[in-house]
Amino acid sequence: MxxxxxxxxxxxxxxxxxxxxxxxxxxxxxxxxxxxxxxxxxxxxxxxxxxxxxxxxxxxxxxxxxxxxxxxxxxxxxxxxxxxxxxxxxxKPEIVHSGLRDPNIIDPKKKTGIHLEPKEFMELKDQEDVVILDVRSNYEHELGRFKNAVTLDIDNFRDFPAKINELAKYKNKKILTYCTGGIKCEKASALLLHEGFKDVYQLHGGIIKYGKEAGGKDFEGKCYVFDNRVSVEVNSVNPVVISTCRNCGKTTAKMINCANPECNEHFTQCDECGTKMEGCCSDECKTHPRKRVYDGTGYYVKIPQQVNLNKKGRTEFVEDLRPLHA
Structure with a gap:
């Protein structure tokens, strides 16, 4: 095999x-x-x-x-x-889109937060002077996050710099940042240091490595991943489901993309509502003329869609594809 x-x-x-x-x-x-x-x-x-x-x-x-x-x-x-x-x-201009392109300000090759191995992170995270900071997007931390983590209302990592002021009250704390695999923390921790935060750390290897080496203890829910698995289990020590269905509020760990390609929102939806809503997040999306066929997974590959003729009289196409987020 x-x-x-x-x-x-x-x-x-x-x-x-x-x-x-x-x-x-x-x-x-x-x-x-x-x-x-x-x-x-x-x-x-x-x-x-x-x-x-x-x-x-x-x-x-x-x-x-x-x-x-x-x-x-x-x-x-x-x-x-x-x-x-x-x-x-x-x-692309950056390997993770942050909008922080000035190497004189942010350069992960020169200065970032102190890297903590998973077991070091686990030992430090519950101390009184520590704040655990999730630097991922809403749809990611809504599916799963560390117990007691501070989360930010951001749709994409490029929104993170604008949220720094909201974190000012934690300047005298130890800040432990984390993300899926570690890449966002390299720039997030560097920016925090640049903004005057003194004790900044990051989970080396991210949630994925933490699950493999520390059993995922106290990570609640599942970890969103950017492939057709959509999410993976992390916690084998004290697992719990924290995400709820967008439509009915029932606890569910299932995350999908809206079947309407012009919406394509990442959201959690239970199987029952998935069938009822045909994989859509709203009634409006359910009646959209370009709605894709829902097969129960909520994952969609490229599907060419014919649009208008271009200036040379040739047919142009656009493609549906779940967006790549670093």
Whole structure:
């Protein structure tokens, strides 16, 4: 039986000619028949890829053999099937969109919060002078978060800088930041230090590593992931479900994307309401003419949709795709 793995990783490093690197890296991934999503920028590499155990081994060995990426740490999950449909590798200005592009202010290669290994984080998180800060988006922390964590009302990580003032009351506390795999904390902790916070830490390897090495203790709910698994279990010590159905309020750990592609909102919905609402978040979306067929998963792959003829008389297409969030 063929065995598969899914790899989650990032590395802040300098990549010259990042656009060309992205194009070449895409061909390399395709040669290994990997699927996934990778972001390449001048500041580094951020990706999740999936494939056979052998292909993943070759991929990791090749990446780690490059001196630029020698410090990359891969979080490895064994999966029953590849976690993506296709392979994408794209160049972008940042490997996680924060809007903080001035290296004189924020440069994770030079200064970030103190990295805590999972067991160190677990030992420190319940002390009186500690604040646990979730730097992820609403739909992520609504599905699962650490017990007693401070969460922010943000739709995307790029909204985080605007929320710094709300955290000013914690300046005399130890701030423990966390996110899915650690990449957002690199910039979040650096920004907190820049803004005058003194004791700033981050969970090294994020929630995923914490689940593997510390049993996920006190992480309540499930962890949102950016592939067709949608979410994964983290806590094997004292698990609890905290998320509720958008439509009826019943406790549920199931998160989907709205079947209306023009909405495509991430939200929690129980199976009963999923059937009733046809995978939509509202009655308005349920009656939308472009509503996709709900198969019970709430995960949708690219579906070309014909739109208008362009100036040359050729048919243009747009595509539906659940957005990639770093």
């Amino acid at each position: 063929t065995r598969y793995q899914t790899l989650l990783y990032y590395c802040y490093t300098t990549i010259e000619n990042a656009e060309q690197f992205a194009a070449d890296h895409l061909q390399f991934c395709k040669s290994l028949e990997l699927t996934g999503r990778i972001i390449v920028a001048g500041e580094g590499l951020n990706g999740t890829v999936s494939g056979t155990t052998e292909s993943c081994r070759i991929y990791m060995d090749t990446v780690l053999a490059d001196p630029r990426f020698a410090a990359t740490e891969f979080k490895i999950d064994d999966v029953d099937e590849p976690s993506f449909i296709k392979m994408h590798c794209r160049y």
